[in-house]
Amino acid sequence: MIELENVSYGYGGGELLTEMSLKLAPGSFHFLTGPSGAGKTTFLKLLYAELLPSAGRVTVFDQSVRGLGRDEIAELRRRIGVVHQDCQFLDHLSVAENVALPLLVADRPIDTRELVELLGWVGLKGQMDALPPELSGGERQRAALARAVIMGPDVILADEPTGNVDWEMSQRLLHLLVELNRMGKTVVIATHDMNLIRSAKAQVAARVLRIKGRRLHLAGADL
Amino acid sequence: MIELENVSYGYGGGELLTEMSLKLAPGSFHFLTGPSGAGKTTFLKLLYAELLPSAGRVTVFDQSVRGLGRDEIAELRRRIGVVHQDCQFLDHLSVAENVALPLLVADRPIDTRELVELLGWVGLKGQMDALPPELSGGERQRAALARAVIMGPDVILADEPTGNVDWEMSQRLLHLLVELNRMGKTVVIATHDMNLIRSAKAQVAARVLRIKGRRLHLAGADL
Amino acid sequence: MNAQLARARAFLTSDLQSDRVVPPSGFTARLTVFSAAAMAFLAVFALALSFAAGRLADRWSDALAQSATIRVSAPEDQQERQVQAVLAVLETTPGIASARELPADETQALLAPWFGPDLPIETLPIPALIEVVEEGTGFDPEGLRLRLQAEAPGAVLDDHDRWRRPLVAAAGRMRLVAVASLVLIGAATAAMITLAAQAALAANGQVIRVLRLVGAHDRYIAQAFVRRFTLRAAGGAAAGTALAALMLALVPSVETGSFLTGLGFQGGEWLWLPLLPVLGGAVALAATRAAALRALKGLM
């Protein structure tokens, strides 16, 4: 699905990520942890080609991202659902429209019933017609997650999707992601929340990646 | 310090918070919890007068906020340090300048040594000259916390200040807040992180407030 | 051709869906519309001024140029012969439509301002006056003078050049000023629309980022902005043009006789007006497209 070979990246002042190699198999479930500022968000950005590696090779759906044109990258993003850490929306459109935005820009039909069901899953049925600036922090994260999965993407990358929601809601969101994973989607979640990782491990064969000292490690069974 | 008497608030579509009464004594330490969307952020906004109650009375530093002029509200905010959930900065100024911003607008001298020490405490010494958009999610939260405490405020209100940082860092930030509390500052932290609350209770006489069903409850010793 | 037409129609009507992704309004939008309108308004007046100046220059040179006078004063016995000689010369001079000797009563009328109406013209040794009507192209006064000197030494040509030259120069300068301000207004408008488009795109950085991240093609994003801005600029310019045209059409044109001309458009000149919104829209299209693509290039 997604493959990294000796990938390095730096924003300019020295390398941040060094010689990372990884193969995300279809249907796998990964967590990504590491201290704040370690490069988790940066790592995810490499996976959906918002950043290009300074060295090494990132292959997504069997294509090297370096060789892709801008339109091909856009197409690629329709197959990867991303929950960004700073959930940004179009502030002039309603929550429902924002969640349906990937369908709109891809010119696909919007199934209203499905949209409402999804909004119900993330607990935003009541906020459907609200504007994004009227949402609470956790509601924004949930809307972002809904937007990430509405296209039925092959890969879901979620950056700290439960940082602002309570425990019950985070379990609910995790359950949604686990369900999608069971349907064959590849899932990567960057998080600090060890409890979330533990409770996921009870439901699915999740592996934990850790960024430490600029390198990617596979965390042991101690988690 | 801050007192609420029968305070209610609603954004328009019905009441969100109903008849809340509370007295925050000087030097007290409170946590505020509740499900996502319960109104924690709204509650904090009432405390620093970003919102005025639809009913009831909020008294800050012995003054009813309803009677305050705009300049008096500005003065009041210099005595209350706030970490907003959506940490916003002036994107064209460096992190150090952003952290020192409250001093700048209050026309107070900036003690560079102290500023650097504070940035060291929140682990941002290396990012001093970076611009806010170059920070990671957790780094933003830490910068926001540093900005909230630089004026030496009497009250510190922190909205989910550790949602994006790892466990070690959250302990470090908690320690900073506990230290300030020991110096006599009043602290209120809105958070979902039960572990954080537990570890705080080991260090300080913290009380836990919970918003549930539009009302404010004092959580028992079960936490 | 058909494909182009279809594209143009899609551009205008389009899936209004895709337009919604751009925030509907805001101050930069109003700024664009207003700038386009105000500048179109000014441009209409500059255009009118330049047309009027052109007409004025034509009239002034016409009114004065097309009549020259030749005065023949010779000893009485040679007078008639010299008049005939002059008329003969004039007949073979290119650029002269007709020439005739003024009869006594017309000479009298001409002289009335100086001598009063009762001048006994027959008894005076006054010269004969020959009125020359030029063709549109005019004639060569120096050449004519030389020929007259040879054929009729008593003949003096007065082509009113003295009067004509400064007036024509004045009208020409007025027209120059009008055209220069037209160019200035055009350049300023183009720059303003460009800057307004860039300002709007800069203000909509988040919109562009979000759209790009959810998988929108560059084309789709640029198009949404381009359509908005083109329609705004063209609409604003159309409104400004219409308002100015209305004002010009309604303001009662002071009746000016043949010597002056009204400020306004005549006949085919009106056809220039629809050009203004088209130009405004074209500038907006190019500027927004460039700005959008530049903004997108910064994002992967």
Add this chain to the structure above:
Amino acid sequence: MNAQLARARAFLTSDLQSDRVVPPSGFTARLTVFSAAAMAFLAVFALALSFAAGRLADRWSDALAQSATIRVSAPEDQQERQVQAVLAVLETTPGIASARELPADETQALLAPWFGPDLPIETLPIPALIEVVEEGTGFDPEGLRLRLQAEAPGAVLDDHDRWRRPLVAAAGRMRLVAVASLVLIGAATAAMITLAAQAALAANGQVIRVLRLVGAHDRYIAQAFVRRFTLRAAGGAAAGTALAALMLALVPSVETGSFLTGLGFQGGEWLWLPLLPVLGGAVALAATRAAALRALKGLM
């Protein structure tokens, strides 16, 4: 007085610290500067045109109005008496600077275009011509005509009104157009600066919010924006004005004789120019202040 001066100085130099809280640049900034410059540039030309038109109107009416002619044609024995009567009347007519009977040679020069230089003027029964020089205020031609009729029935006043009127009207209209475009340009500039200020403030919503939340006074926030924008608008207008003035000063003014006038400023007219940046700055100050306070009112 002293306090105001101190405030003004603080406004200009100020703690540059506080200015830094507003983002330094961006497209709306450039837009403001450019609009101010372009509109000032246009305004300078409109101003120049209006002054030139004014001068033209003055000259044309001067050139023709300040000399009127009175023709006295009476039976030979009464001629001299009537001339004296006319001169006497003129002496007591308000608005007339001087009057004199033209001597024979001057009359001859006047008539030369019609009769050639050899006219034996003494032998002709031509009328006496009296040249009248008006004072600046002019005289009342109808009143004079009536008085002349009574005192010297052979006297006819020709005040060249026929020639003067359309030319003066033309110059007047030109001036009207210039003044109207000046007003239009001023209004458009004010609206553009206002919209640009509002656009910039809308784009800086986050800056205002952050400043307000860290305890900045409204005054402090508004001031930072106001100073920025005022200096930008004034600076832009100054640049545009300077450029236009330079162009007007450098473009070689075609020598035009007494009948026409160059496009440009003369003497005290230059003093109008510094007004443009001041006005631009003032508009920006008022607009930014209003927009900033409005934006702040939405925030607690």
